[in-house]
Amino acid sequence: MMQKYLRVFNSKQRGQAMTEMLVASAFVVVPLFLIIPTFGKYVDMKHAAVSSARYSAWERTVSFNDATLANQPSNFVERTAFKQTDFNMKSDAQIAAEAQLRIFTGADVAINGTSPILGRSLWAYHDGSPMYTATVKTGEAPPVEVVSNQLTPDKTPLDSASNIINVVADVFAFVSDIFPDSFSSNPSVFDAVTMRGLTKIEIEMSVLESPRYATTIGDNTRPRTPLIELGSDFKMRAKAGVLSQTWSVGGGSHLESQAQGLVFTKLIGDIFNTISIPGIGSGQDIIAAALLTPEFSAKNLVFGQMDNEVLPRDKLSGWKPTDAAYDSANPLCNDKGYCRE
Incomplete structure (x- = not known):
């Protein structure tokens, strides 16, 4: 009787795991x-x-x-x-x-x-x-x-x-x-x-x-x-x-132009350069000729002059006192006669 009961019970459980x-x-x-x-x-x-x-x-x-x-x-x-x-x-x-x-x-x-x-x-x-x-x-x-x-x-x-x-x-x-800008040969304005x-x-x-x-x-x-x-x-x-x-x-030249706009002496130079007479030069040259002071001419005196990233040569890496190639590529003085040392 017990075996028959277990057999019936097991038949009812068959397939339950699959359903779950x-x-x-x-x-x-x-x-x-x-x-x-x-x-x-x-x-x-x-x-x-x-x-x-x-x-x-x-x-x-x-x-x-x-x-x-x-x-x-x-x-x-x-x-x-x-x-x-x-x-x-x-x-x-x-x-x-x-x-x-x-x-x-x-x-x-x-x-x-x-x-x-x-x-x-x-x-x-x-x-x-x-x-x-x-x-x-x-x-x-x-x-x-x-x-x-x-x-x-x-x-x-x-x-x-x-x-x-x-x-x-x-x-x-x-x-x-x-x-x-039309009145100045080297216009500068600071609006950066x-x-x-x-x-x-x-x-x-x-x-x-x-x-x-x-x-x-x-x-x-x-x-x-x-x-x-x-x-x-x-x-x-x-x-x-x-x-x-x-x-x-916009680069070194533009940086110089913007910085010069902050320099009052550059404004003075612009005032002198608003006048230009052919054969004589700018207003600065006229004043230099009138006062007999060639040092005041535009060639010798540049108002608001700036050199970008100027350092003494001995502060630059690789510089040698006898390096002729460096002296040729980096002149001590610029075309206006201004020297760095």
Whole structure:
């Protein structure tokens, strides 16, 4: 009797483990295997948002944002050996487009500004539906937004520090630019200080909703729910900023021109040079001839004279007192007769 009872009991238990495994797989294991890779892809999208913000900030440090260079100090192009077209320039829209093409797409996508931004092939749910789209809805900001030429942040009351710096800079620029460039053979003006050098970058990558599933097996009448509830406004966000233009110069000659704008004697020289008589020379030469003082002529006396990076020769590495080649390449005295030692 006991053996018959055990036989009946065991027959009722047969297949129970398989049923439990199927239930556990359907409600625990399978969703777990789907959710873990999805979260990994979300992390990759977040890294992409941060990388695109950093890339955009770095690009602004090596590229001018205005094709006319209107935001640069006076004589920025004239005082260099380059033409305006030789400077590296990229607009905010160009940097934003490049950031998306470089970072939001696969490595096989050409960076030419016309390639479609479809997102990385990794950014897809298990059913093949995309996780990211570059399509911007009405009223929303673009995925990458770069805004340059912003005011430098100032946390002082009523932005007092920025206002004081702006007033001082405007005064220096006005005084040093009293005489127009057309009246001076060597124009100098100090207007290199600006409080508009901040570039702001904001990244907002819209993440599409995950696929929806029926809550009850075999019942398609109930509303479907997503595997991961994200909401309609789930985005990968990142921000960056860079201050790249508070004092900008276009090389040694332009630096000298800007610095001379702060020297009062250079202004005196500009006053003398507003007059020029053919065959005699500048106003400075006329005064020198009238006073019989050749030392005062423009050849012998240069108002606001500056030598860039002038150091005694014994302070320079590799200098030898008997080095004739060095003396030839670095003369002790310039063409005006001014000597460094």
